[in-house]
Amino acid sequence: MKSVKRILLILLVILAVLAYINYPKLNIISGFAAKSMASNQFIAHRDLEAVKANDLNVPLIKLADVEVIEDGAAAAVYGLMERDAICRDGMGCVLINDDYDPNRYDFTPKRTHKETGLPFPYGNNEPKDTLFANVDYQQLQKAVDGAFANAGIQKTRTVLVAYKNHIVSEKYIDGFTKETPILGWSMTKSILATLYGILEFEGKIDLNQPTPIASWQDDERKDITLNHLLRMQSGLAWDEDYSSISDVTRMLFLDADMTLAQEEKEALAPPTEIWNYSSGTSNLLSGILRGYFDTHQEYLDFPYTALIDKIGMYSMLIEADMEGNYVGSSYGWASTRDWAKFGLLYLNKGRWNGDQLFDARWVDYITKPTLHSDGTYGAHFWLNAEGKFPDVPKDLYSANGYQGQYVFIIPSKDLVVVRTGLAESPEFDVNHFLSEIIKALN
Template identity: 60%
Template structure:
């Protein structure tokens, strides 16, 4: 009996210790589950049960329970009843993870949309697709790539779309998804942010060597040496911990902060610009805050991405979510259909020309695809690269738009190719290399 009591006591101490050390993480777990559920249901029109299945595939997140309220478009999640978090959706702005300070969106205005009359087929419109058979494409070989991508249950592919010569040559979706389903791009949204800066540069309103911090800061603080270019290349020297498996800078920003533009702005300088390369979602949201400073009003800031880029190239399904302070969360929260994500890749394949309209300068696509110092040839300016042959069987001119869980837009200029892959599981470099190799082998 004494041994049993001792064992029970040890077990109880273990449970108490586990709860004590992991309790703060519950805030992040329930926060992720709540936010993802509210966005998926209200933006992508997904069934809550299907979203829960996605959560079940993620360690820790599968510990959460989520309740959805259709009446107020909200979702509340908790872990064993502990640390409940609520997210609230607002049309045009997406869902926000609320806190004690802000129980809902903190402002009334929403973005205006600039949707033009649609009379053309993809990509310059949404009236179907061109179904001409391209003579240089072996469609049987292309089918092999699609079968391998979808038939392997471990890959968790949701959609795959291949564009050659501005024409869709292959497209497939899993059950429950279609060409109209909005898919969260996660960090693919970072490349949307970069493009907005490319547009401002093309319009002569900003330069890459501009220093975004105030004159007072520049006189007293080494942050004054940081340029827009340094921030776009993730080489500012500002401290940041991008770790999604613990309480870190990025998880605190996404699941606790009301104003995400401040998360990295308030960090210390740990190196001079260009000395280190450090991937940072905080940098992207800092840039979103700096972008907001370029406009006289909040309304102009909210309108700009849609007016200057998104609706201008017919990405009409896209929605960018904001934080509680009205900043676009361009590090992570951009939603669009697979076809609309493909349009973004096509814009870059055509070097900023959209059916005769110039969106950004022809040199901008070269700028974002130029390797950044200390990134080992893997990163440009908010775009990922193959400059050092990470994908060994794929041309080194490939550059890509990358997001969590294997969301990708691959742009391969030398093959006149854009490939969009979305899913619920990250893929290895070898898996992506195989997929792209099989697609390329189908083109003569």
């Protein structure tokens, strides 16, 4: 009997330790579930059961019980650690805490929606029915279909191929259409960087000047420039681990002001000595961006007036944190066609239907490999400079996002390819996918 009691006591101790260790994770789990459901319901207008069966059907997250409420969603794990996400007009959905005051920020970005009557990409009418003699459409269809094969593994949702500014192929799974906004995750970083390219083109910033952050001026961080931040080579500490309670998961699912997480980190090395991918850096850049404007309203309007609405990405919405800062690291939504417009803007070196949005040399800047990134990273864009994808041209660069969201730009082929889904390498083979598309261009 004594031995049985000892065993039971040991088991209770083990369970108590496990509960103590894992209880904080419930905050992240229920936060992810509530935020994802709210945004998918109120931005993408997707079926609730489809979101549960796919977007939330991942380890740990699927433990959450989630429900849609009047203006958002709520989630908890076995009744514990309930989190609420609410949605705001023009600002997207946000996880809230007990300090949330719905009247504190009563701002909405001003949007301008102009129907040009033009076909895609310079308007929202259907693309021209164009046939290119050098395109093997049978091979192209085979390549696109291949991205949807083994659906339970590859988990592709949408694909669009644009050649010489024309859509030559696109495909969607059930539940997604050409109008459905899709979360780009870290593709949003490339949108954010483009805003800096526009400011530089307008002569309003110098990327090589130290950042205007007061808390850095009395220590070694004072030498960090905007260029260092855009290239993820600031030397600041950051842990980008989505499988645990880390810097990035705390920021995205616990912080009311996401611009501060990276600002408060210590320097591990002088700028340029290390390369460390950091979503905190992108949100810090979003906070710095806000400082360039006299009012909060001007900051909220800028991404839309200077870029998004200017190129007709009317489905796009960038969500803001509880303090009204754009979550430039992760929370940009847009339809597949609108993500393609962003790629085409870069393919055309910043020129859009007669307007120059940023200097053509900005493309050279964002595609220049960053030291210590092994040729895979430029300035908030990913690169193929060292042949990571061996069967794809080395001039490829891309906006990449969690779970395999991609906008690929291949200038030497006049090509933009968008792929969205719920799986990335190795389940989704980018090299094979792109090389099969390129085979269709003779």
